[in-house]
Amino acid sequence: MAKSSLIARLVCADGKAEEFEAELAALIEASNEEAGLEIYSAHRDADNVYWFFELYTDDAAVAAHGKGEAMAKAMASSGQLLAAPPEIHRLVPVVAKGLDL
DSSP states (O other), X not given: OOOEEEEEEXXXXXXXXXXXXXXXXXXXXXXXXXXXXXXXXXXXXXXXXXXXXXEESSHHHHHHHHHSHHHHXXXXXXXXXXXXXXXXXXXXXXXXXXXXX
Protein backbone atom coordinates (compact mmCIF):
# COMPACT_ATOMS: atom_id res chain seq x y z
CA MET A 1 0.00 0.00 0.00
CA ALA A 2 1.30 3.45 -0.92
CA LYS A 3 2.09 6.00 1.72
CA SER A 4 0.24 9.31 1.72
CA SER A 5 1.62 12.78 2.20
CA LEU A 6 0.21 16.25 2.65
CA ILE A 7 1.66 19.65 2.01
CA ALA A 8 -0.29 22.46 3.62
CA ARG A 9 0.13 26.22 3.36
CA LEU A 10 -1.09 28.36 6.24
CA VAL A 11 -0.97 32.15 6.39
CA CYS A 12 -0.74 33.61 9.86
CA ALA A 13 -2.49 36.88 10.68
CA ASP A 14 -0.23 39.91 11.14
CA GLY A 15 1.20 40.16 14.64
CA LYS A 16 0.20 36.60 15.55
CA ALA A 17 3.32 34.65 14.51
CA GLU A 18 4.62 33.98 18.03
CA GLU A 19 1.24 32.75 19.26
CA PHE A 20 0.74 30.74 16.07
CA GLU A 21 4.12 29.03 16.42
CA ALA A 22 3.24 28.08 20.00
CA GLU A 23 0.03 26.49 18.69
CA LEU A 24 2.02 24.62 16.03
CA ALA A 25 4.42 23.27 18.66
CA ALA A 26 1.51 22.08 20.82
CA LEU A 27 -0.14 20.40 17.82
CA ILE A 28 3.02 18.58 16.82
CA GLU A 29 3.69 17.51 20.42
CA ALA A 30 0.14 16.17 20.75
CA SER A 31 0.46 14.23 17.51
CA ASN A 32 3.62 12.37 18.60
CA GLU A 33 1.55 9.39 19.71
CA GLU A 34 -0.51 9.09 16.51
CA ALA A 35 -0.04 5.73 14.87
CA GLY A 36 0.67 6.05 11.17
CA LEU A 37 1.94 9.63 11.30
CA GLU A 38 5.61 9.31 10.38
CA ILE A 39 6.65 12.91 9.69
CA TYR A 40 4.88 16.07 10.81
CA SER A 41 6.93 19.20 10.33
CA ALA A 42 6.17 22.91 10.17
CA HIS A 43 8.32 25.40 8.25
CA ARG A 44 8.19 29.20 8.13
CA ASP A 45 8.46 31.15 4.89
CA ALA A 46 8.48 34.92 4.48
CA ASP A 47 5.50 37.13 5.25
CA ASN A 48 3.76 34.95 7.85
CA VAL A 49 3.50 31.94 5.52
CA TYR A 50 3.92 28.50 7.06
CA TRP A 51 4.22 25.15 5.31
CA PHE A 52 3.51 21.71 6.74
CA PHE A 53 4.95 18.49 5.40
CA GLU A 54 3.21 15.36 6.61
CA LEU A 55 3.94 11.72 5.79
CA TYR A 56 1.55 8.91 6.71
CA THR A 57 1.74 5.14 6.44
CA ASP A 58 -1.54 5.04 4.50
CA ASP A 59 -4.86 6.78 3.79
CA ALA A 60 -6.38 5.45 7.02
CA ALA A 61 -3.69 7.26 9.03
CA VAL A 62 -4.48 10.51 7.18
CA ALA A 63 -8.17 10.10 8.02
CA ALA A 64 -7.44 9.31 11.67
CA HIS A 65 -5.23 12.39 12.00
CA GLY A 66 -7.92 14.63 10.53
CA LYS A 67 -10.50 13.29 13.00
CA GLY A 68 -8.16 13.24 16.01
CA GLU A 69 -8.49 15.21 19.20
CA ALA A 70 -5.27 17.17 18.59
CA MET A 71 -6.48 18.39 15.19
CA ALA A 72 -9.92 19.33 16.52
CA LYS A 73 -8.34 21.36 19.31
CA ALA A 74 -5.90 23.04 16.91
CA MET A 75 -8.63 24.01 14.47
CA ALA A 76 -10.74 25.49 17.26
CA SER A 77 -7.91 27.54 18.75
CA SER A 78 -6.07 28.67 15.62
CA GLY A 79 -8.95 30.21 13.69
CA GLN A 80 -8.26 33.73 14.97
CA LEU A 81 -4.56 33.29 14.20
CA LEU A 82 -4.97 32.61 10.48
CA ALA A 83 -5.38 35.26 7.78
CA ALA A 84 -6.95 32.76 5.36
CA PRO A 85 -8.20 29.17 5.30
CA PRO A 86 -5.46 26.52 5.06
CA GLU A 87 -4.52 25.34 1.58
CA ILE A 88 -4.01 21.55 1.68
CA HIS A 89 -2.59 19.33 -1.05
CA ARG A 90 -2.82 15.56 -0.70
CA LEU A 91 -0.08 13.67 -2.51
CA VAL A 92 1.43 10.23 -3.06
CA PRO A 93 5.19 10.17 -2.48
CA VAL A 94 7.16 8.76 -5.39
CA VAL A 95 10.86 8.99 -4.56
CA ALA A 96 12.85 10.68 -1.79
CA LYS A 97 16.16 10.75 -0.01
CA GLY A 98 15.90 10.08 3.71
CA LEU A 99 12.30 8.83 3.69
CA ASP A 100 11.33 5.18 3.88
CA LEU A 101 8.83 4.96 1.06
